Amino acid sequence: MxxxxxxxxxxxxxxxxxxxxxxxxxxxxxxxxxxxxxxxxxxxxxxxxxxTKQQMLSFALSHMRERVLARLQATVGALREPTRRDLIRAATAVMLPVDPAGREEACVNIAFFSAATVTPAYAEQLRDGYGRILAVSIANFREAARLGELRDGINPDVEAPALYFLTQGLIGPILVGLYRPDEALALIDAQLDRVFRPPSS
Amino acid sequence: MxxxxxxxxxxxxxxxxxxxxxxxxxxxxxxxxxxxxxxxxxxxxxxxxxxTKQQMLSFALSHMRERVLARLQATVGALREPTRRDLIRAATAVMLPVDPAGREEACVNIAFFSAATVTPAYAEQLRDGYGRILAVSIANFREAARLGELRDGINPDVEAPALYFLTQGLIGPILVGLYRPDEALALIDAQLDRVFRPPSS
DNA sequence: TTTTTTTTAATGCGAACGCATGATAACCGT
DNA sequence: ACGGTTATCATGCGTTCGCATTAAAAAAAA
Missing domain, CATH: 1.10.10.60 (Homeodomain-like)
Known part of the structure; x- marks a missing residue:
């Protein structure tokens, strides 16, 4: 019309x-x-x-990245006077498929990851998108280190990727029902407990 | 004929x-x-x-699990007088797509993971297979704890899944070129350094 | 109002798909 | 030696795919 x-x-x-x-x-x-x-x-x-169908899927992949980033920023932005740990935990949790929206995004992402192994254009988009998120995570950890929120001997440039890839590794098992979201979050919290100083006093 | x-x-x-x-x-x-x-x-x-095609793919998935387990046992079995850390590191490394065979297996696995999000039969097979590997990993960590190879305050029931899912999370990024295999191994070694006692004497 | 452009829909086409069928040839038990 | 079973192949069928084409309707431009 x-x-x-x-x-x-x-x-x-x-x-x-x-x-x-x-x-x-x-x-x-x-x-x-x-x-x-x-x-x-x-x-x-x-x-x-x-x-063409290819263009549709390629646009879908780029739009998916925007959706994830938007949901991430909305969640992080909703925090009131967050510590660095709060920020990092929230950013980590939104990537896990805990609610229907998160599950849909995770399903789509893993589908494109699979397709990317034989479609270089998808691989490049994913590298760019996830590389960006990882960079933000590293920056967050470095800021936490600068603020003295990390325990002694903790290297932010190691712990940021470690937490990030741990999170990525939890997505698939949750999707297929091998691991429950609350178990995943417990694992992440254990990792954060190890990296961050206890709430001093 | x-x-x-x-x-x-x-x-x-x-x-x-x-x-x-x-x-x-x-x-x-x-x-x-x-x-x-x-x-x-x-x-x-x-x-x-x-x-039918479905039966072919389902058989392929079950055969893939056997292939991964066989490669894992072959690698682990080739170690001479390994420590628990050696065992765990080797078992972790074989799951990363470092050589062509490992890459092929990783590509196939991620493809089935994606398909499993809409095909419960695949999800069940993956749960069973990966659940088994995770159980072995937990047993290995517990044995390491019993032998006193872990640092004080390290919980094997936490560290085993943590290392396992970290490894799983590294596979995708390596496949799409976001992370290099040597970076991934460095991250794993850093995690192992944190969990295991330094070689004592 | 008339014309043009944009959006939406309907239909057709060649190719590839999963699957079924029938034919051919080689090994087996008796 | 020979009928029966099995492995392999070639081919056909109905469906669905991505994509191209065409038509109609409505808003914008004149």
């Missing part, structure tokens, strides 16, 4: 349909027809905003 | 072709025709040993 539509917003809307299909039927089941039906539009509409 | 073929061996051979296709063209590209061509047989042969 209209002509007054925001192109980018329309693409993001369709991308949400892509996420729904991936997380409920799997990455390999994503077809233009499925996405169109999920979004409640015709197949031609999908084609109008994404000339 | 023959009638004298070992059914299971034939299935494993075809499964190796499945692994090759997954790790070079991706999970979604696996078709009966691709597998047949990769194995150098006709499509009918593949159908003869696997009535």
């Amino acid at each position: 209209p002509k007054l539509v925001d192109h980018e917003q329309r693409r993001r809307l369709l991308t949400e349909a892509v996420f729904a299909v991936i997380s409920t039927q799997g990455f390999e089941a994503v077809s233009l027809r499925d996405v169109a039906q999920q979004a409640g539009v015709s197949m031609g509409t999908v084609q109008h905003y994404f000339p | 023959p009638k004298l073929v070992d059914h299971e061996q034939r299935r494993r051979l075809l499964t190796e072709a499945v692994f090759a296709v997954i790790s070079t063209q991706g999970f979604e590209a696996v078709s009966l025709r691709d597998v047949a061509q990769q194995a150098g047989v006709s499509m009918g042969t593949v159908q003869h040993y696997f009535p």
Whole structure:
């Protein structure tokens, strides 16, 4: 009907349909027809905003990164007078699939990780996105070290990647039901207890 | 030509072709025709040993677990008078995609992890397989604790999962080129340094 | 109002898919 | 030696895929 539509917003809307299909039927089941039906539009509409399926998925991956970052910043921003430990713990927890939104994001991310092993373009996007998050985490740990919140002998440049990859490693097992979210959080808290000084007094 | 073929061996051979296709063209590209061509047989042969594609992939997943366990036991068994730390480090290192075989296994595993988010049968197989490995790791850490190889205040029931999931979390980033294998091993060694007593005398 | 452009939908096409069928050839038990 | 079983292959069928094409409707431009 209209002509007054925001192109980018329309693409993001369709991308949400892509996420729904991936997380409920799997990455390999994503077809233009499925996405169109999920979004409640015709197949031609999908084609109008994404000339090819590859472009649709590539845009979806970039949009997923934005979604994760937005959720991360929203969660971190909601903290009132947080310590560095609070910041780091919150940023870590949002990456775990604990709520439906987090689970959907985790399903989509692992799907793209798998696809990235044979699609260099995806690999590059993932490197960029996760490299950025890791860099922020390292900066956070260094700031914590500077503020003296870390125990003696703790190297922030080691502990930041260690916590980050531990978190990444917990996602898959949670998704398949090998580990429960509360067990994962307990593991993360144990790691934080080891790295951070106890609340002094 | 023959009638004298070992059914299971034939299935494993075809499964190796499945692994090759997954790790070079991706999970979604696996078709009966691709597998047949990769194995150098006709499509009918593949159908003869696997009535459906689903059964083929399910068998492939179970065979992958055996392959990982075999490589793990071979590596661990090759150690001469190992300490517990040696055992644990070796078992951890074989799970990282450092050589082509390890990379292929990692690609296949992450593909099945992704598929498992929408295919409960895969999830169950993965839970069983990885749960088993984790249990062995915990047993190893407990034995190390019993032998007094761990530092004071180190809880093997915490450190075993922590090291295990850290390792799992390193696989994806290595696969997409975000982290190098030597960086990953350095991180693991740092974790082991923290957990194990320094070589005493 | 008329024209043009944009959005949406409907349909067609060639290719590839999983799976079923039938034919051929080689080994086996008797 | 020979019928029966088994391994292998080639081919066909119905479906679904990504993508191209075309048409209709509505807003923007004239």
